[in-house]
Amino acid sequence: MEMLFRSCRVLQKPAHPWVCHSCRGFRSAPALFSGHNKWSTIKHDKAKNDKAKSKERQMVSKEISSATQLWGPDPKYNPRLTLALSNAKRASIPKIIIEAAIARGQGLSVTGQALESLTIEAMLPGSVAAVVECQTDQKARVLQDIRHSIKTYGGTVTPTTFLFEKKGRVVMETKEGLNPDDYLDQAIEAGATDIITDEVGRLVIFTDPSETKKVGETFSKSAGLTIEELEMFWDPNQDTLVEVQDEEQAKAIDNILGSLRDDPSVQDIYLNTIEKL
Secondary structure (H helix, E strand, O other): OHHHHHHHHHHOOOOOOOOOOOOOOOOOHHHHHHHHHHHHHHHHHHHHHHHHHHHHHHHHHHHHHHHHHHHOOOHHHOHHHHHHHHHHHHOOOOHHHHHHHHHHHOOEOOOOOEOEEEEEEEEEOOOEEEEEEEEEOOHHHHHHHHHHHHHHOOOEEOOOHHHEEEEEEEEEOOOOOOOHHHHHHHHHHHOOOEEEEOOOOOEEEEEOHHHHHHHHHHHHHHHOOOEEEEEEEEEEOHHHOEOOOOHHHHHHHHHHHHHHHOOOOEEEEEEOEOOOO
């Protein structure tokens, strides 16, 4: 009898134990929940699109600045800038961002003021270290804005560059059949510390950051290759790399990065994550 009573109690358990306490109508609850899912999906897709557009805008802007810095602001005499401007048009980059990128390539703001470099270090959710490189003629304002963006979503402004190594990088033009071994001697003589090919077959040489331009120009002359990109960057130490697995932390990091990339003063953001964010 006792066994029968226990089995009856099991049978009396509801098939769907979860209850939406915020839903007021018995019949309308499933429809409301379905609509909520649909809206969540729309917002999620929009967030992904906004993130992609923000990254593309930053990438194209950097391409314009780099081309201007290397070969000048006049597209008539700068085919690399012409290509970058074409990419900007195709990506629907606003005119004001294009003008700011060209000015930045000359070390100026859109108002003609000299730009100053600003490095901001931060620890983001999930123990993700970040180094944010900016160029601006209003350092105090930019510092305040960047700190606010970081803190709003749970980040902390704190030293992190000790988790990275600053390096110089020079990317050469693409040519069919390029082999790093064939240019190793020229790279060493120019002062490079390493030479590789990237995913599209371009030669990339690394060097001490203070020698980036000098090494790039020396190697370009001896190798007979044109420089496409020239920059200094923060390379995370391999033993400090982290993987973000928590969904809420990943969302917070995305919000911080999106806010930073929308700031025209931000040039680069370096993270010590295994995956690219």
